Amino acid sequence: xxxxxxxxxxxxxxxxxxxxxxxxxxxxxxxxxxxxxxxxxxxxxxxxxxxxxxxxxxxxxxxxxxxxxxxxxxxxxxxxxxxxxxxxxxxxxxxxxxxxxxxxxxxxxxxxxxxxxxxxxxxxxxxxxxxxxxxxxxxxxxxxxxxxxxxxxxxxxxxxxxxxxxxx
Numbered sequence: 001x002x003x004x005x006x007x008x009x010x011x012x013x014x015x016x017x018x019x020x021x022x023x024x025x026x027x028x029x030x031x032x033x034x035x036x037x038x039x040x041x042x043x044x045x046x047x048x049x050x051x052x053x054x055x056x057x058x059x060x061x062x063x064x065x066x067x068x069x070x071x072x073x074x075x076x077x078x079x080x081x082x083x084x085x086x087x088x089x090x091x092x093x094x095x096x097x098x099x100x101x102x103x104x105x106x107x108x109x110x111x112x113x114x115x116x117x118x119x120x121x122x123x124x125x126x127x128x129x130x131x132x133x134x135x136x137x138x139x140x141x142x143x144x145x146x147x148x149x150x151x152x153x154x155x156x157x158x159x160x161x162x163x164x165x166x167x168x
Contacts, residue, residue: 001103005050012059021055021064023047023071032075038083047071048087049095066092 009024025043027033038044048069055064069087116132117123123134130136 001107003046003050003099003103005047007047010051010058012055012064015068019059019062019064019068021051021059021069023051023069025071025073027073027075028077029075030077032078032081032083035083038073039085044071044085045095045098049092049099052087052092053096065089 007023008026009022011020011022011024013020025047048066048071051058051069052064052066056062058064066087066089071085071087073083075081116134120134123129123132126134
């Protein structure tokens with residue numbers, strides 16, 4: 001199984017206390033979601049984790065420590081209100097345990113053993129909703145812009161054969 005992060009912007013360079021690695025993710029929604037929503041996103045766990053886990057090749061083969069990582073969600077609609085959070089060893093270990101457990105759970109399930117969410121509003125904008133018999137196609141962007149609890153992520157256009165594997 002692979003975990004993939006497609007960073008909008010990743011800046012690695014000197015900081016006040018040594019190396020600093022900053023992940024910036026642009027969010028194009030018209031409304032800025034609450035901080036707890038942003039902090040709870042799987043993206044907020046995967047992006048910093050993968051940078052620590054596999055980012056040495058981006059840093060002259062020197063490991064990036066959790067304390068050197070910061071993630072910023074930036075909103076063009078509200079540029080003065082970015083959401084920033086620092087990473088640390090505790091968050092890294094919690095994310096490692098959570099993600100490894102999640103991957104094991106996914107790997108051990110048989111096809112058809114994945115329960116559907118009871119909250120179908122989460123399905124309204126899913127590109128795969130037809131596989132679950134929850135509609136034929138995803139909602140439109142104009143419908144999405146009115147949502148406050150959901151947002152659309154950039155479509156992944158990734159050729160997995162171009163991505164080197166790193167032991168997890």
